[in-house]
Amino acid sequence: MTVRLYDSASREIQPLVPITPGKVGIYHCGLTVQGPPHIGHIRKEVVFDVLRRWLEQDGLEVTIIANVTDIDDKILAKGEELGEPWFSVAYRNERALHAAYEVLGCRPPTYEPRATGHVPEMIEMIETLIDRGHAYPAEDGSGDVYFDVRSWSAYGELSNQSIDDMLPAPDAPATAKRDPRDFALWKGHKEGEPQTAAWSTPWGRGRPGWHLECSAMAAKYLGHRFDIHGGGLDLRFPHHENELAQSRAAGQDFAQIWMHNAMLNLGGSKMAKSVGNTLMVSEVVKRVPAPALRYYLAAAHYRSIIEFSEEALAEAATAYARIEGFVTRAGELVGAGKLGTIPARFAEAMNDDLSVPAALAVLHNEVAEGNKAISAGDRVLVAELLAGVRAMLDVLGLDPVTWAGSAASSNNETLAVLVDQLVARRTEAKAEKDFAAADLIRDQLSAAGVELEDTPAGTRWSVKGM
RNA sequence: GGUGGGUUGGCCGAGAGGCGAGGCAACGGACUGCAAAUCCGUGUACACGGGUUCAAAUCCCGUACCCACCUCCA
Numbered sequence: 001m002t003v004r005l006y007d008s009a010s011r012e013i014q015p016l017v018p019i020t021p022g023k024v025g026i027y028h029c030g031l032t033v034q035g036p037p038h039i040g041h042i043r044k045e046v047v048f049d050v051l052r053r054w055l056e057q058d059g060l061e062v063t064i065i066a067n068v069t070d071i072d073d074k075i076l077a078k079g080e081e082l083g084e085p086w087f088s089v090a091y092r093n094e095r096a097l098h099a100a101y102e103v104l105g106c107r108p109p110t111y112e113p114r115a116t117g118h119v120p121e122m123i124e125m126i127e128t129l130i131d132r133g134h135a136y137p138a139e140d141g142s143g144d145v146y147f148d149v150r151s152w153s154a155y156g157e158l159s160n161q162s163i164d165d166m167l168p169a170p171d172a173p174a175t176a177k178r179d180p181r182d183f184a185l186w187k188g189h190k191e192g193e194p195q196t197a198a199w200s201t202p203w204g205r206g207r208p209g210w211h212l213e214c215s216a217m218a219a220k221y222l223g224h225r226f227d228i229h230g231g232g233l234d235l236r237f238p239h240h241e242n243e244l245a246q247s248r249a250a251g252q253d254f255a256q257i258w259m260h261n262a263m264l265n266l267g268g269s270k271m272a273k274s275v276g277n278t279l280m281v282s283e284v285v286k287r288v289p290a291p292a293l294r295y296y297l298a299a300a301h302y303r304s305i306i307e308f309s310e311e312a313l314a315e316a317a318t319a320y321a322r323i324e325g326f327v328t329r330a331g332e333l334v335g336a337g338k339l340g341t342i343p344a345r346f347a348e349a350m351n352d353d354l355s356v357p358a359a360l361a362v363l364h365n366e367v368a369e370g371n372k373a374i375s376a377g378d379r380v381l382v383a384e385l386l387a388g389v390r391a392m393l394d395v396l397g398l399d400p401v402t403w404a405g406s407a408a409s410s411n412n413e414t415l416a417v418l419v420d421q422l423v424a425r426r427t428e429a430k431a432e433k434d435f436a437a438a439d440l441i442r443d444q445l446s447a448a449g450v451e452l453e454d455t456p457a458g459t460r461w462s463v464k465g466m
Numbered sequence: 467g468g469u470g471g472g473u474u475g476g477c478c479g480a481g482a483g484g485c486g487a488g489g490c491a492a493c494g495g496a497c498u499g500c501a502a503a504u505c506c507g508u509g510u511a512c513a514c515g516g517g518u519u520c521a522a523a524u525c526c527c528g529u530a531c532c533c534a535c536c537u538c539c540a
Contacts (some may be wrong), residue, residue: 322503
């Protein structure tokens with residue numbers, strides 16, 4: 001059974017046929033580190049992390065390259081504004097990005113190349129493009145080098161647009177572009193920009209153009225032909241269109257499948273710093289448990305817009321708590337055990353263009369069966385269902401057993417001693433039919449965020465939101 | 467002006483010609499000292515107007531509204 005993915009270039013579902021059997025190379029556009037990541041940014045990370053986990057459990061060896069754009073106009077402007085070196089701004093935000101990966105259980109990419117570390121590769125590529133007649137240095141002495149869109153007849157193939165229908169870039173008249181749609185491969189150094197943000201080239205000092213970095217880095221780490229190129233839908237044009245044009249014009253074959261995740265909206269428009277409707281990952285995980293946020297971001301199909309709402313986020317947290325509750329109770333009964341077999345229907349859903357919603361339906365059914373098995377005391381069945389449920393959760397990066405390991409320190413022993421004492425006192429009160437005293441203890445614990453559950457095997461407790 | 471996508475029950479969210487995905491909420495019941503958790507049961511929704519068909523949420527035509535992109539953007 002093969003994985004089928006929607007290819008934005010052909011606008012059709014395509015089977016994923018690895019170029020090298022058993023291996024898959026994926027490039028996805030990382031962040032321009034001009035600020036810390038918001039939950040829209042991290043949605044993309046979750047999507048590609050789930051893709052990677054799914055391919056890996058299928059036995060494929062996955063190489064993921066996600067770039068960090070650590071130099072651009074906004075980063076330079078931010079440094080200027082804060083009176084801080086631009087590279088310090090970029091690095092701080094890159095660390096914030098890594099913290100967000102970590103907190104949401106996204107495994108780091110195989111490698112995260114930085115644009116500033118790949119200037120020689122870019123220069124080489126520009127030379128190739130100039131030699132082949134697809135790029136030209138600006139004649140106004142600006143030091144810019146442009147890609148000549150009219151020289152590449154396939155330009156527009158990714159976004160299905162023809163050059164003449166496109167609106168020209170507004171800055172075009174002020175530059176030496178032959179066609180207003182030509183874009184910068186390389187940007188000449190400008191008066192007032194720090195010298196640390198300029199590199200020597202045959203065309204003078206300057207800095208990388210955004211589109212070219214990705215082409216150069218993808219080629220370096222994945223070769224001239226690779227399996228999947230991904231990113232947010234907002235990058236489809238111009239960024240990915242331009243990447244594709246450059247790389248093909250330079251004689252490369254480039255990506256076989258283009259995957260674009262839909263945006264996360266808030267208040268009716270895309271979450272973006274420029275709109276001012278951002279919610280930082282670091283803030284949201286203070287309000288809901290991190291796996292609940294991950295569940296929320298992963299639960300909708302990756303090609304569907306998520307219109308963010310607090311209500312929907314809270315629902316996701318409740319839904320995840322139900323799953324987590326089963327895993328915890330089943331684990332107490334039969335031990336955590338190992339990951340089991342993934343049900344066929346779950347696999348079918350995931351193979352069908354990563355249909356997480358359908359996969360979750362299977363997962364919830366298995367949880368319901370598991371809960372029944374717990375009630376029936378069927379330990380063999382509980383163990384089997386638990387193993388399967390955990391295998392599915394692992395693919396989604398949502399296995400509570402794994403998460404509990406990382407959160408163990410916060411569930412500290414002092415707390416456990418205190419709560420156990422109170423629970424014991426309440427059990428005594430119940431035995432003496434002093435329900436008022438018993439309820440008081442339960443209410444006090446509840447007010448402190450500790451929830452109790454009476455079961456045939458005794459009282460269980462858990463800290464809300466953990 | 468061009469390109470792509472969308473509008474599904476109280477809410478979220480799949481599906482893509484016939485059989486009510488799943489979750490959340492609500493209501494009833496079982497269990498419980500009471501709860502909680504869990505289980506059982508309860509809902510006939512697909513923007514609007516036409517059309518095709520034995521059969522349309524699903525296909526076709528039209529209309530309205532929404533989102534993304536055509537400037538930096540996950």
